[in-house]
Amino acid sequence: MTSSAVASYHDDQKINELVDETIGRVADRWTLLVIESLEEAGPTRFSALGRALPGISQKMLTQTLRQMEREGLVSRTVFPEVPPRVEYALTDLGHELAEAFCGVWQWAEKNVARIEQARADYDRRQERG
Amino acid sequence: MTSSAVASYHDDQKINELVDETIGRVADRWTLLVIESLEEAGPTRFSALGRALPGISQKMLTQTLRQMEREGLVSRTVFPEVPPRVEYALTDLGHELAEAFCGVWQWAEKNVARIEQARADYDRRQERG
DNA sequence: CCGCATCCTGTTTGATACTG
DNA sequence: CAGTATCAAACAGGATGCGG
Numbered sequence: 001m002t003s004s005a006v007a008s009y010h011d012d013q014k015i016n017e018l019v020d021e022t023i024g025r026v027a028d029r030w031t032l033l034v035i036e037s038l039e040e041a042g043p044t045r046f047s048a049l050g051r052a053l054p055g056i057s058q059k060m061l062t063q064t065l066r067q068m069e070r071e072g073l074v075s076r077t078v079f080p081e082v083p084p085r086v087e088y089a090l091t092d093l094g095h096e097l098a099e100a101f102c103g104v105w106q107w108a109e110k111n112v113a114r115i116e117q118a119r120a121d122y123d124r125r126q127e128r129g
Numbered sequence: 130m131t132s133s134a135v136a137s138y139h140d141d142q143k144i145n146e147l148v149d150e151t152i153g154r155v156a157d158r159w160t161l162l163v164i165e166s167l168e169e170a171g172p173t174r175f176s177a178l179g180r181a182l183p184g185i186s187q188k189m190l191t192q193t194l195r196q197m198e199r200e201g202l203v204s205r206t207v208f209p210e211v212p213p214r215v216e217y218a219l220t221d222l223g224h225e226l227a228e229a230f231c232g233v234w235q236w237a238e239k240n241v242a243r244i245e246q247a248r249a250d251y252d253r254r255q256e257r258g
Numbered sequence: 259c260c261g262c263a264t265c266c267t268g269t270t271t272g273a274t275a276c277t278g
Numbered sequence: 279c280a281g282t283a284t285c286a287a288a289c290a291g292g293a294t295g296c297g298g
Contacts, residue, residue: 019237020162022244026237027156033149046280057272062281072247083279084278093243100236107229108148108155114222115151118201175260186292191261212259213298 025071026097030056030064035090036105038074039098043089073097154200155226159185159193164219165234167203168227172218202226 025031030053037052038044044052050061065088068074073094079085090098154160159182166181167173173181179190194217197203202223208214219227 015238015241018241018245019234020158022237022241023161023233024158026233027158027161029149029153029156032152032156058281059273060271063271070248070251071244072251078280084281086280093240093247096240097233097236100232103229103232104152104155104226105148107226108151111222111225112147112151115200116147118222119199122199122201187261188293189291192291207260215260 022071025067026073028064030060031068031073032101034064034068034088035073035094035098035101038088038090039095043077043087045085045087049088068094151200154196155202157193159189160197160202161230163193163197164202164223164227164230167217167219168224172206172216174214174216178217197223 033053033056034049037049041048041052046061046065049065050056050058053061056064065074065076069076071093072091074088075091077087077089079087162182162185163178166178170181175190175194178194179185179187182190185193194203194205198205200222201220203217204220206216206218208216
């Protein structure tokens with residue numbers, strides 16, 4: 001914390017709430033996939049992003065991008081052309097988040113088999129019990 | 130995200146879907162808080178966990194723990210006593226996930242101010258435009 | 259003490275149609 | 279192309295009461 005304000009117990013509480021809230025927004029399904037896609041492909045236009053995220057609706061894509069823009073994770077650039085073109089890109093903050101999520105992503109990748117196994121075991125136990 | 134992670138992503142769509150699904154489950158609000166709480170406090174019983182997570186309902190706590198148990202993130206131990214006692218603890222897999230999430234947690238903690246600022250800027254821009 | 263079953267409500271999401 | 283508007287459907291979540 002770089003804040004010059006007095007660091008009190010209550011400040012810590014407030015910060016934890018902010019952290020929780022932030023993670024809650026950022027840990028969203030589509031947000032994660034958008035981050036991944038932009039990190040991988042660089043600046044991408046709206047329709048291309050939609051194609052890159054199978055199953056997302058236009059509405060959810062718009063909503064997700066707006067929220068991410070508000071959080072400062074992506075930038076939105078409108079090109080005054082015909083037909084219109086809008087490109088989305090990760091900001092520095094967004095890029096740093098992508099890197100932070102790397103650990104979770106790798107964990108998931110590395111442990112897919114263990115998780116599948118755990119589910120299978122659990123479900124089998126349920127069927128019997 | 131590392132290039133190897135991205136490469137794997139391209140290599141196997143099935144695994145990617147599993148990874149997405151897994152992250153979707155794990156990125157859940159209560160799941161994160163439960164992981165944090167168990168990582169910090171060690172094995173904890175149901176009611177104590179409820180007290181440690183202000184705002185969670187009994188239903189959501191049960192639901193979250195069941196799902197985590199199914200994914201192999203927590204273990205559930207019933208002590209045949211009167212009154213009944215049930216303790217939850219992180220498995221190795223759960224512990225590793227907690228460590229992986231450290232990066233995201235630290236990112237959020239470190240950037241609370243930047244995000245707040247980004248939101249304020251965005252909202253101000255909206256008011257004008 | 260633990261936690262499942264039920265009911266009920268508010269939010270989230272998808273489909274569709276329309277605008278600049 | 280890049281959205282917005284609207285409506286219905288689906289789902290998450292809370293409250294309550296019961297059972298092991």
